[in-house]
Amino acid sequence: MREATAGDGCLRVVDFGGSLGTSYFQCLPFLGHVKLLQWHIVEQPSFVKRGKELFEDKTLRFLPSIDDSVREGRPNVIILSSVLQYLEAPLQVLESAMATEAGSIVIDRTPFLDSKDNTIAAQRAPRGMGRWSVPVWLFSRDRLLAPVSRRYRILAEYDAIDGPTSYGFRRVEFKGFILDKMDRPTKLRP
Secondary structure (H helix, E strand, O other), X not given: OHHHHHOOOEEEEXXXXXXXXXXXXXXXHHOOOOOEEEXXXXXXXXXXXXXXXXXXXXXXXXXXXXXXXXXXXXXXXXXXXXXXXXXXXXXXXXXXXXXXXXXXXXXXXXXXXXXXXXXXXXXEOOOOOOOOEEEEEEEOHHHHHOOHHHOEEEEEEEEOOOOOEEEOOEEEEEEEEXXXXXXXXXXXXX
């Protein structure tokens, strides 16, 4: 809402890893007063294909990259919800998000370990869901946010809905951050 107000009623969102629009459909009831809404979901090719078939319209688009989204207009919000931990190169994606010059970046549902370095772990299927595992990053808060701090400041930090879990005997906290672009005009500062 803050970005829509700052953007004269225009809200352009890039929802990186947004699946088939879960966050979009959750937020849509609150965005009725927005003059212009563009919500771009950047996803894997199979999700882009299926999203286009089932849900795409003039407001909701499915695209394969952040660059493709930016070509259609600079976003004012980037959402990275429960996605950075699953990427091969999460810091590069975060850098791409910052390069858009979006006013706000939302990092949500992201696991942090009290550590100096980022760690790779295995996420295993919950009981009853078969036997599978995927590699995941458990982030060091400082390592993830250090590159961000040159261009964005933390406007809000919160515990994500996932709650804590463990990695061996170590506690993993899922966190969220709302990042605010530093060079925005002073009238937009809280």
